[in-house]
Amino acid sequence: MRIATFNVNSLKARLPIVERFLSGAGAPDILCLQETKCQDAYFPVDFFEGLGYRCVYSGMKSYNGVAVVSRATPDRVSRGFGDGMDTESDRARLIIADFGDLSVACSYVPQGKSMDSPDFQYKLRFFDRLRSLFEARFKPSGKLLWTGDINVAREDIDVTHPNNKRDHVCFCQEAKDALERVISWGFVDVFRHHRPNPGEFSFWDYRVKDAFERNIGWRIDHLLATRPLSDASEDAYAVRDLRALERPSDHTAVVGVFGL
DNA sequence: ATGGTCGACTCTCGA
Numbered sequence: 001m002r003i004a005t006f007n008v009n010s011l012k013a014r015l016p017i018v019e020r021f022l023s024g025a026g027a028p029d030i031l032c033l034q035e036t037k038c039q040d041a042y043f044p045v046d047f048f049e050g051l052g053y054r055c056v057y058s059g060m061k062s063y064n065g066v067a068v069v070s071r072a073t074p075d076r077v078s079r080g081f082g083d084g085m086d087t088e089s090d091r092a093r094l095i096i097a098d099f100g101d102l103s104v105a106c107s108y109v110p111q112g113k114s115m116d117s118p119d120f121q122y123k124l125r126f127f128d129r130l131r132s133l134f135e136a137r138f139k140p141s142g143k144l145l146w147t148g149d150i151n152v153a154r155e156d157i158d159v160t161h162p163n164n165k166r167d168h169v170c171f172c173q174e175a176k177d178a179l180e181r182v183i184s185w186g187f188v189d190v191f192r193h194h195r196p197n198p199g200e201f202s203f204w205d206y207r208v209k210d211a212f213e214r215n216i217g218w219r220i221d222h223l224l225a226t227r228p229l230s231d232a233s234e235d236a237y238a239v240r241d242l243r244a245l246e247r248p249s250d251h252t253a254v255v256g257v258f259g260l
Numbered sequence: 261a262t263g264g265t266c267g268a269c270t271c272t273c274g275a
Binding site: 168209249 | 262263264274275
């Protein structure tokens with residue numbers, strides 16, 4: 001089965017691209033969406049059901065918003081961390097869906113704005129809360145995929161110009177350390193396992209001229225799998241075709257193929 | 261290359 005993650009930067013604006021992705025060859029069985037920017041009351045349920053998919057979602061006005069779209073109906077869904085401290089933003093940034101013994105955590109990790117911003121502290125806390133949630137609800141010996149826009153590039157090969165980004169909220173050591181503390185709970189970077197070479201990106205900044213054409217990008221959308229799940233992984237790839245369509249998102253979809 | 265653009269929504273913010 002295929003599991004994909006895609007930061008759509010407004011679901012409404014990207015419906016034609018999502019439709020193409022879900023209708024074509026290699027359509028994912030499970031698609032995790034971020035930055036839907038869509039309130040729950042307006043989520044396009046009928047659009048997805050018309051394509052043969054179920055959907056669960058957690059959005060808010062204007063910003064954030066995540067969803068899990070799937071051919072199968074999830075057995076259980078949770079929104080936010082459920083730690084008694086959830087804000088509207090938290091609930092619109094994390095949704096977990098269970099499909100039998102497979103759990104899929106779809107997250108939109110806060111970007112952080114700048115290292116001296118309170119938003120950056122929120123980002124660091126977000127990672128800590130994710131680790132606590134994984135510790136409490138899951139086991140590294142189970143099948144869990146943590147995916148989404150994680151907003152951290154792990155290594156120098158995950159960005160085009162690493163030396164210009166040492167103070168960036170998505171590349172500074174503090175952010176990397178926070179991500180690594182979650183990964184060290186028991187995740188394998190499935191995409192990097194299958195694609196060891198530089199130049200594999202999932203995000204190209206709109207503000208950089210011809211960023212996609214020149215491949216000036218970042219790998220910040222991740223597929224992180226517990227060992228039993230990564231052992232079942234057969235391939236992973238970024239769907240560059242979606243960027244060739246009209247009005248592309250600044251991210252593209254990243255797909256993992258699993259022998260499940 | 262965070263100078264730049266894009267989307268949602270207010271006339272600016274977040275990314």
